[in-house]
Amino acid sequence: MGHNIKFDGKRVLVTGSTSGIGEACAHVFSEAGAGVMVSGRDQARGQAVAGAIRAAGGQADFIAADLRAPGACESLIRETIQRLGGLDVLINNAGILYTADALATSDAQWLDTMAVNVNALFYLSRAAVKHMKGVGGGAIVNVASEWGLNGEPNHVAYCASKGAVIQITRCMALDHARDGVRVNSVCPGEIHTQMVDAILAERGGDLKSNLRELASGIPMRRLAQPAEVARCVLFLASEHASYVTGANLPVDGGNNATAGPYP
Numbered sequence: 001m002g003h004n005i006k007f008d009g010k011r012v013l014v015t016g017s018t019s020g021i022g023e024a025c026a027h028v029f030s031e032a033g034a035g036v037m038v039s040g041r042d043q044a045r046g047q048a049v050a051g052a053i054r055a056a057g058g059q060a061d062f063i064a065a066d067l068r069a070p071g072a073c074e075s076l077i078r079e080t081i082q083r084l085g086g087l088d089v090l091i092n093n094a095g096i097l098y099t100a101d102a103l104a105t106s107d108a109q110w111l112d113t114m115a116v117n118v119n120a121l122f123y124l125s126r127a128a129v130k131h132m133k134g135v136g137g138g139a140i141v142n143v144a145s146e147w148g149l150n151g152e153p154n155h156v157a158y159c160a161s162k163g164a165v166i167q168i169t170r171c172m173a174l175d176h177a178r179d180g181v182r183v184n185s186v187c188p189g190e191i192h193t194q195m196v197d198a199i200l201a202e203r204g205g206d207l208k209s210n211l212r213e214l215a216s217g218i219p220m221r222r223l224a225q226p227a228e229v230a231r232c233v234l235f236l237a238s239e240h241a242s243y244v245t246g247a248n249l250p251v252d253g254g255n256n257a258t259a260g261p262y263p
């Protein structure tokens, strides 16, 4: 799909870009002209994503990082700036999900969720803003969730973590509005990635019919493709959104427009 959003000469770090929405972001930013740093734990998938971008004529590199490791976020920002020659945009997309109510959530699952979805996003954002402020500005886009705006049964840790992402987005947008750093989030609904397949697999039964049932409750009657989220991330990071900061944009086929089940 064509668009006239240009990122020529810009340097973009996408966390969690070894698959799903992050991988789509890496491609969409590259297609807009940006140099892209791909990151995640999986070396083979990360190298494959960066290689595919280069094969298509783009500029991409890969840094393997487990964002839970002490100091990993700060060194990822530092190494990205070294390798790409700067950092104009940070996309905080890496995220994990456990399906469990409070009683079934272990301490380890709670801490793991917070470590990736909240702590790493905060450490990365803090390090990025420190750099961006010094070079005249930049943009951060967080991948929150519709489940950070509303509650969802059996996902207490995940929903709490995404609620925190939405508040980090608002607060950092306020604090850094005068530093030239815009901070926004997207709040995806049901996007067809391995994360959704894993949630549906836990329900048991046939994946295809589970997918059909999920789609039947969404106003648009379908799940989204990862690129449909990536294009919203691209917009929020771009000059087309130059007066947008502190926004949390639902990308959810209409789910967030209603308080109750959609008929």
Ligand SMILES: NC(=O)c1ccc[n+]([C@@H]2O[C@H](COP(=O)([O-])OP(=O)(O)OC[C@H]3O[C@@H](n4cnc5c(N)ncnc54)[C@H](OP(=O)(O)O)[C@@H]3O)[C@@H](O)[C@H]2O)c1
Binding pocket: 015, 016, 017, 018, 019, 020, 021, 022, 039, 040, 041, 042, 043, 045, 065, 066, 067, 068, 093, 094, 095, 096, 097, 116, 143, 144, 145, 146, 187, 188, 189, 190, 191, 192, 193, 194, 195, 196
């Ligand atoms: N799919 C949806 O419907 C949906 C809806 C709302 C929000 N979201 C959010 O969208 C984001 C992307 O999810 P997705 O659906 O694209 O799922 P995904 O394909 O599972 O992607 C998750 C990414 O996060 C990375 N990651 C996980 N733990 C990490 C760690 N400790 N260190 C570094 N990277 C880590 C993974 O890379 P490695 O495995 O290589 O480490 C992977 O690239 C997440 O924040 C998710 O919460 C998704």
